[in-house]
Amino acid sequence: MAVAWRPALPLITILALIVYEERVSIPSCKIVLGAADLSQPATEFVEDPEDLKVMMVANLLLLGSEAGFVELYFRDYYMTKFFRKSFEILNPDMLLVLGDISAKGSELTRAKWVSVLHQFHGLLGPFLGLPYHVILGDRDIGQCSSLNVKSVNWVASNFPGLDWAGCGAFEISNISFVSLNSVSLLCGINNLRFGVERVVERESVELQMEAEDATEPVNEYSEIREINHNFGWKANTISSGSGPVLLLHFPLHRTADGSCSAVDSFGKSLKLSRESSNAPDGRGLVGIGPYKLLHTLPPNVTEYIFQALKPRIVFSAHTHGFCDHLHPDGTREVTVPAMTWNSGDDPGFVVATFHRNRKAVSVSYCSLARESHVIVAYISFTVVFVLTMLIAKPPLLRCLRR
Structure with missing residues (x-):
């Protein structure tokens, strides 16, 4: 009897490998409760078919035509499976990519950038049928000394919804989103920063008009006669959390004792992510990036954004690790981890569910193999x-x- 089974043993092993590949590509997701969530009634987070479920990824660090054998036939293979399985299991309504699509984008020619875009679209697979939005990171467009308006404009033109400065504003399921080119906000006076400021000012005016239920149209150019390039801003009377969902690549400034909240059942994953965010630059094959992983937006820029936009919640990236931080004014900021093996051994992503009551936001951290x-x-x-x-x-x- 045992002899009869011998020829089938190799086939059984191959089938076991196929089953393993399917199972290992399934993400493991857990809800992370923010400080504000603890005071919310459980009914605020009950899932509803009208809720908006958004999958957020960051730091894909693609190499395009410069990818080697391992990158193309192992890592890309599994990352494609991760995207496909996540789509099948989570059934999101939208995909957001928070920067650093390319590992060396700021150094690439346009021809090599095209190969990165092909690789990116190959990874997305079923997500290409959904609304998706991409913001630009420091690896995509470089640091202040190398920022070029034409280059940024060309890169931005390859992604939906971005203007010439790399910013975007859109609304889906009655939820407003604003994405900013946070790289340019690190720099001194430059045309790109002017473009970002104009987006912030415009969105602030629209926010105040909506809150005041204005009966007469307001001309944004007469309302804002001069932009203060030192980020000065007249106090906004709108309450915190009343504005749009803010999407950034660089995290906002936080105090020295600022920490990431965690829950006991999830402590291990968060601890690993915090350790990875404190790691030195240049992990794996991606080389040293333009900015350190602990780099955040300056305090004056952070205050300017808070005063002008009063964001409902902030999603950022860059650090490669997950973080759930509560700012002093009560604004919640979630930092999305890297979804690639090029940055470390613990890839992951975030799923945010915007409940139809327009108040509650559920955040889940999803870890991958x-x-x-x-x-x-x-x-x-x-x-x-x-x-x-x-x-x-x-x-x-x-x-x-x-």
């Missing part, structure tokens, strides 16, 4: 497969013994 675990599994399957081949074919074993 570690590259080290997958490699160990492949080695184990290879060893088992070789052994089963030898068992299934005794003549081959006898030949090897000779």
Whole structure:
């Protein structure tokens, strides 16, 4: 009876590997409660078909035509499976990519950038049928000394909803989103920063008009005669949290004792992410980036954004790790981790559910398989497969013994 099963052993091993690949590509997601959520009644977070579910990823660090064999036939293969499985299981309504699509975008020619875009679209797969929005990171467009309006404009033109300065504003399911080119906000006076400021000023005027229920139209140019490029801003009377969902690549400034909140059942994952965010620059194959991973927007820029936009919630990236931070004014900021093995061994992403009452926002952290675990599994399957081949074919074993 045992002899009859021997020829089937290699096939069983291959089937086991296929099943493993499908299971290992399933994300593990847990809801992370912010400080403000603890005071909300449970009914605020009950799922409803009209809720807006948004999947947020960051720091894909794609290499395009410069990708090697391992990158193309192993990491890309699994990242594509991660996107597909996440789409099938979570059924999101929208995808947001918070910058650093390319590992070396600021150094690439347009021809090489095209190869990165092809790689990006290949990863997205089923998400290409959904609304999606991309913002630009420091690896995509470079640091202050190398910022170029024409280059930024060309990169931005390849993604939906971005203007010439790399900013965007859109509304979906009655939820307003504003994305800013936060890289340019780090720099001194430059045309890109002027463009970002204009978006902030425009959105602030619209926010005040909506709050005041104005009966007469307001001309934004007569309302704002002169932009203060030192980020001075007249106090906004709108309450905190009344504005749009803010999307950034760089996190906002936080105090030295600012920390990431965590829950006991999720402490391990958050601890790992905080450790990764404190790691030195240049992990894996991606090289040293233009800015350090701990870099945040300056205090004056942060205050300017808070005063002008009164964001409902902020989503940022850059650090490669997950963080859930509550600012002094009560604004919640969630930093999205890197979704790539190029930045570390613990990739992940965030799912935000905007409930139809327009108040509650549920945030889930989703972790993905570690590259080290997958490699160990492949080695184990290879060893088992070789052994089963030898068992299934005794003549081959006898030949090897000779």
